[in-house]
Amino acid sequence: xxxxxxxxxxxxxxxxxxxxxxxxxxxxxxxxxxxxxxxxxxxxxxxxxxxxxxxxxxxxxxxxxxxxxxxxxxxxxxxxxxxxxxxxxxxxxxxxxxxxxxxxxxxxxxxxxxxxxxxxxxxxx
Numbered sequence: 001x002x003x004x005x006x007x008x009x010x011x012x013x014x015x016x017x018x019x020x021x022x023x024x025x026x027x028x029x030x031x032x033x034x035x036x037x038x039x040x041x042x043x044x045x046x047x048x049x050x051x052x053x054x055x056x057x058x059x060x061x062x063x064x065x066x067x068x069x070x071x072x073x074x075x076x077x078x079x080x081x082x083x084x085x086x087x088x089x090x091x092x093x094x095x096x097x098x099x100x101x102x103x104x105x106x107x108x109x110x111x112x113x114x115x116x117x118x119x120x121x122x123x124x125x
Contacts, residue, residue: 031082033109035081035111036077038074038076039118041073041118042120045071048094048095049067050090050093051091052065052067052090054079054081054088063082082108083109085107086107086108088116098124100124
């Protein structure tokens with residue numbers, strides 16, 4: 001009897017580890033998932049710097065941030081985001097320091113590649 005109880009407890013613990021580990025690894029649910037985002041800024045690029053805050057829809061807390069001064073027509077970022085709908089607060093910074101913030105919403109799914117065309121946004125100098 002004692003051996004079968006030990007087996008059941010071991011099985012329950014193993015299932016718990018798999019479920020919690022899968023959640024954190026982004027295998028299911030809203031755990032963090034790997035996402036590749038391309039910010040298409042045009043040729044020539046419309047901004048000299050880019051700042052992004054990622055906020056899960058339904059939350060007020062910023063889940064991640066991205067900032068770069070290395071600008072090209074296609075700025076690529078690989079990150080991990082909470083699975084599901086995520087709002088991006090994207091701040092385009094002109095060489096003069098002028099800032100313009102735009103919002104986009106994406107669906108963060110495992111290994112998603114997202115392309116955001118920002119080339120038509122006007123950042124006045």
